[in-house]
Amino acid sequence: MVDLVLEAPKKGKPPRHLLDLTRAERRDAVAELGMPAFRADQVSTHLLVHLQDDPDRWTDVSAADREKLTAVLPTLLEPVRTVDCDNGTTVKSLYRLHDGSLVESVLMRYTDRITMCISSQAGCGMNCPFCATGQAGLTRNLSTAEIVEQVLAGARALSAGEVPGGPGRISNIVFMGMGEPLANYSAVLGALHRFIDDPPEGLGMSARGITVSTVGLVPRIRQLAEEGLPVTLAVSLHAPDDHLRDSVVPINNRWKVSEVLDAAWFYAEQTRRRISIEYALIKDINDQRWRAELLGEMLAGHLVHVNLIPLNPTPGSKWTASTPQAGAEFVAALREAGVAVTVRDTRGREIEGACGQLAALES
Numbered sequence: 086m087v088d089l090v091l092e093a094p095k096k097g098k099p100p101r102h103l104l105d106l107t108r109a110e111r112r113d114a115v116a117e118l119g120m121p122a123f124r125a126d127q128v129s130t131h132l133l134v135h136l137q138d139d140p141d142r143w144t145d146v147s148a149a150d151r152e153k154l155t156a157v158l159p160t161l162l163e164p165v166r167t168v169d170c171d172n173g174t175t176v177k178s179l180y181r182l183h184d185g186s187l188v189e190s191v192l193m194r195y196t197d198r199i200t201m202c203i204s205s206q207a208g209c210g211m212n213c214p215f216c217a218t219g220q221a222g223l224t225r226n227l228s229t230a231e232i233v234e235q236v237l238a239g240a241r242a243l244s245a246g247e248v249p250g251g252p253g254r255i256s257n258i259v260f261m262g263m264g265e266p267l268a269n270y271s272a273v274l275g276a277l278h279r280f281i282d283d284p285p286e287g288l289g290m291s292a293r294g295i296t297v298s299t300v301g302l303v304p305r306i307r308q309l310a311e312e313g314l315p316v317t318l319a320v321s322l323h324a325p326d327d328h329l330r331d332s333v334v335p336i337n338n339r340w341k342v343s344e345v346l347d348a349a350w351f352y353a354e355q356t357r358r359r360i361s362i363e364y365a366l367i368k369d370i371n372d373q374r375w376r377a378e379l380l381g382e383m384l385a386g387h388l389v390h391v392n393l394i395p396l397n398p399t400p401g402s403k404w405t406a407s408t409p410q411a412g413a414e415f416v417a418a419l420r421e422a423g424v425a426v427t428v429r430d431t432r433g434r435e436i437e438g439a440c441g442q443l444a445a446l447e448s
């Protein structure tokens with residue numbers, strides 16, 4: 086049996102931050118520090134609506150209270166460096182956390198949307214052999230506020246006009262950075278609430294613009310389906326047959342393809358959201374025509390869309406991306422089966438900002 090880590094080590098837990106909390110809890114926390122509860126709403130408005138994180142600019146909060154508030158507003162992400170490409174419209178940020186762990190996020194500005202790809206764990210315990218993060222293992226879960234801060238840092242840079250294209254707002258968030266989001270369920274759920282809930286409780290983003298990507302933790306998929314948060318679910322399938330998936334996505338040894346897909350269809354039924362199936366095309370491993378046909382058969386008739394990703398080979402990997410011709414044939418077979426399919430863009434590859442590469446070069 087492969088080495089999978091579902092329970093994160095408890096060490097390195099970050100200090101509590103107001104953004105870990107719901108609006109009601111923030112009011113309580115502020116009251117406990119001897120301030121009127123409405124201070125919590127003022128701070129939430131500064132952080133989430135005005136995107137202003139410098140307490141010196143909060144002129145409606147007294148200097149004495151700003152001082153007291155530092156107890157619940159620790160600095161969680163220390164920027165180490167940013168790297169950009171695509172004329173500055175793809176920006177990767179590397180952060181050091183309070184315990185020295187490193188995490189990354191990537192901001193991608195397109196003509197019609199701005200997407201942030203964020204991390205939910207430092208490292209990952211899912212051990213997928215083609216993914217650089219999987220090779221490094223799991224350091225720890227991120228807290229809700231550590232997840233939310235990645236988005237706020239991007240939102241502040243955008244609103245300040247630091248990203249070419251003029252001031253802008255984040256429209257999409259994808260949990261496709263480091264980590265398995267559903268293995269850090271409660272912190273990720275908290276972050277989803279901070280993104281979706283109306284201001285000043287949260288950022289007031291649309292749930293449909295947010296994607297949670299998972300290797301297929303079946304009970305957690307079912308649990309998320311019942312939260313009443315219609316975010317998009319992406320399932321990293323990568324193989325339609327258990328024989329291959331057992332080695333490419335090792336969690337398959339616990340939950341089989343049919344169980345993962347059943348949970349996905351339950352998710353689609355509960356949320357009315359189309360499921361995204363992620364499939365990295367790996368040359369001569371999972372890109373055969375018969376696998377495309379089998380995948381098409383399994384998906385046809387469901388509320389689903391396939392996202393093919395040319396493999397981004399990790400350093401030292403024996404695997405490479407499929408040829409464009411194999412990719413085109415795979416697309417054709419899925420279309421023949423009546424399944425919607427797109428080939429994902431590979432933004433950020435030249436800055437190690439693409440899938441599975443985040444922070445791997447730093448360790």
Ligand code: SAH
Nearest residue numbers: 216261264265298299321363396397440441
């Ligand atoms: N743990 C989650 C989310 C993080 S990875 C998950 O597995 O879904 C986000 C996506 O990038 C997943 O579909 C993952 O399988 C894919 N990925 C990881 N490494 C990759 C690589 N080297 N090339 C192409 N896709 C990769």
